[in-house]
Amino acid sequence: MDTFEYRNEQLCCEEVALTRIAEEFGTPTYVYSRDALERAYLAYAEALEGRDALVCYAVKANSNIAVLNVLARLGAGFDIVSAGELERVLRAGGDASKVVFSGVGKQPYEIIQALNAGIRCFNIESEAELDRVNDVAASEGKVAAISFRVNPDVDAGTHPYISTGLKDNKFGIDINEAVRIYKRAAEMAHVDIVGMDCHIGSQLTEVAPFLDALDRVLVLVDKLANEGIVIKHLDLGGGLGVCYTDEEPPTPQEYIAAVLEKLGDRELGLIFEPGRSIAANAGVMLTRVEFLKCTDEKNFAIIDGAMNDLIRPALYSAYQEIVPVVLREGGEAKSWDLVGPVCETGDFLGKDRELNLEPGDLLAVCSAGAYGFVMASNYNSRGRPAEVMVDDSQQYLIRKRETLTDLVRGEQLLPKDR
Numbered sequence: 303m304d305t306f307e308y309r310n311e312q313l314c315c316e317e318v319a320l321t322r323i324a325e326e327f328g329t330p331t332y333v334y335s336r337d338a339l340e341r342a343y344l345a346y347a348e349a350l351e352g353r354d355a356l357v358c359y360a361v362k363a364n365s366n367i368a369v370l371n372v373l374a375r376l377g378a379g380f381d382i383v384s385a386g387e388l389e390r391v392l393r394a395g396g397d398a399s400k401v402v403f404s405g406v407g408k409q410p411y412e413i414i415q416a417l418n419a420g421i422r423c424f425n426i427e428s429e430a431e432l433d434r435v436n437d438v439a440a441s442e443g444k445v446a447a448i449s450f451r452v453n454p455d456v457d458a459g460t461h462p463y464i465s466t467g468l469k470d471n472k473f474g475i476d477i478n479e480a481v482r483i484y485k486r487a488a489e490m491a492h493v494d495i496v497g498m499d500c501h502i503g504s505q506l507t508e509v510a511p512f513l514d515a516l517d518r519v520l521v522l523v524d525k526l527a528n529e530g531i532v533i534k535h536l537d538l539g540g541g542l543g544v545c546y547t548d549e550e551p552p553t554p555q556e557y558i559a560a561v562l563e564k565l566g567d568r569e570l571g572l573i574f575e576p577g578r579s580i581a582a583n584a585g586v587m588l589t590r591v592e593f594l595k596c597t598d599e600k601n602f603a604i605i606d607g608a609m610n611d612l613i614r615p616a617l618y619s620a621y622q623e624i625v626p627v628v629l630r631e632g633g634e635a636k637s638w639d640l641v642g643p644v645c646e647t648g649d650f651l652g653k654d655r656e657l658n659l660e661p662g663d664l665l666a667v668c669s670a671g672a673y674g675f676v677m678a679s680n681y682n683s684r685g686r687p688a689e690v691m692v693d694d695s696q697q698y699l700i701r702k703r704e705t706l707t708d709l710v711r712g713e714q715l716l717p718k719d720r
């Protein structure tokens with residue numbers, strides 16, 4: 303079954319017509335399919351069956367606790383980048399011992415929280431961060447399990463803003479410095495070296511850059527072994543791309559098969575941190591056409607979803623398919639720019655889209671399950687959208703639309719006498 307498909311001219315998510323969701327919860331609203339999330343996670347888990355391996359879903363891609371809970375119930379681990387994400391994982395019933403903590407700027411309070419929760423491993427991204435983790439663990443009377451994120455200096459062939467494995471990116475330690483830094487860490491009393499990780503970028507559509515990075519990382523694993531430092535697990539990060547339009551990225555099965563082939567009979571535990579490839583195509587954002595405005599130059603469809611709700615088109619010129627929720631007979635398709643109500647010229651969700659539109663039409667912005675709601679903001683004092691999870695023929699509100707009260711929560715006026 304395709305997750306999102308037309309039945310009787312109506313776009314459905316699993317067994318639920320999206321018009322029903324718009325009627326009940328309004329627009330803009332994010333809609334996720336439980337089944338699609340589960341299938342995407344299981345594609346990784348099943349490809350790794352029988353191995354010492356963990357699939358740590360990258361929480362940043364979609365951190366709604368209902369989404370995390372669906373994955374936790376399947377036994378997923380989680381890749382976090384903040385204390386906030388750890389809190390979400392724990393509230394969602396995630397197992398702390400399957401959590402890895404990535405990110406270049408972990409704060410002392412975040413390290414303490416993660417140590418006390420009993421996470422599996424800190425993915426350390428600099429020498430200064432190594433010192434901090436060791437000091438904080440010492441002050442807590444603990445030993446932190448650590449891995450270094452190595453920057454292998456390979457070109458992931460993706461958008462420059464989401465490429466992370468090049469020398470001039472801020473991520474990870476320089477691969478040429480790694481032996482020295484690992485040796486320093488081995489001398490420290492409050493860290494325990496367990497792994498090595500790398501993550502070279504996001505939305506990769508070829509296996510080759512992953513394998514290039516793996517080659518370089520394996521050379522390092524062997525060099526360390528010669529120094530008596532044993533790497534127990536390799537964490538290859540996330541990054542596998544999805545189809546937004548006509549991309550043909552490898553499937554998780556193909557990607558993992560290629561990795562396993564390269565690893566041969568090495569005894570290394572494996573961790574993956576997929577985000578986008580689990581969540582992106584499990585979700586759409588519903589939005590409604592408010593007005594149509596045609597000039598000599600352009601046809602604008604003004605919709606109720608905007609860059610604050612879904613920033614990828616404005617930020618990366620990302621293309622996401624936009625399709626009608628109800629297919630219309632009659633009328634003609636024209637080319638439209640789909641623009642939101644935010645006061646920015648860059649506020650568009652799609653440009654030059656051939657659509658047959660009338661005011662009031664519902665549209666679905668596709669592939670919006672990852673890096674959608676999580677990157678939403680309150681810019682222009684717009685409340686963030688609702689989120690709904692579909693499970694077979696049921697729809698569940700998993701995050702309420704923000705109200706005007708939510709918008710000013712935590713703010714206060716200066717005292718009257720000032």
Ligand SMILES: Cc1ncc(COP(=O)(O)O)c(C=O)c1O
Pocket residue numbers: 360363381404405466501503504505539540541542575576577578579
């Ligand atoms: C360290 C790390 N792990 C995992 C991910 C998830 O990546 P993706 O959503 O491309 O799978 C990211 C984001 O790119 C990341 O920075």
Ligand SMILES: N[C@@H](CCCC[NH3+])C(=O)O
Pocket residue numbers: 362464504505614672673
């Ligand atoms: N937010 C990005 C991906 C960033 C990946 C996080 N390291 C996107 O929408 O494509």
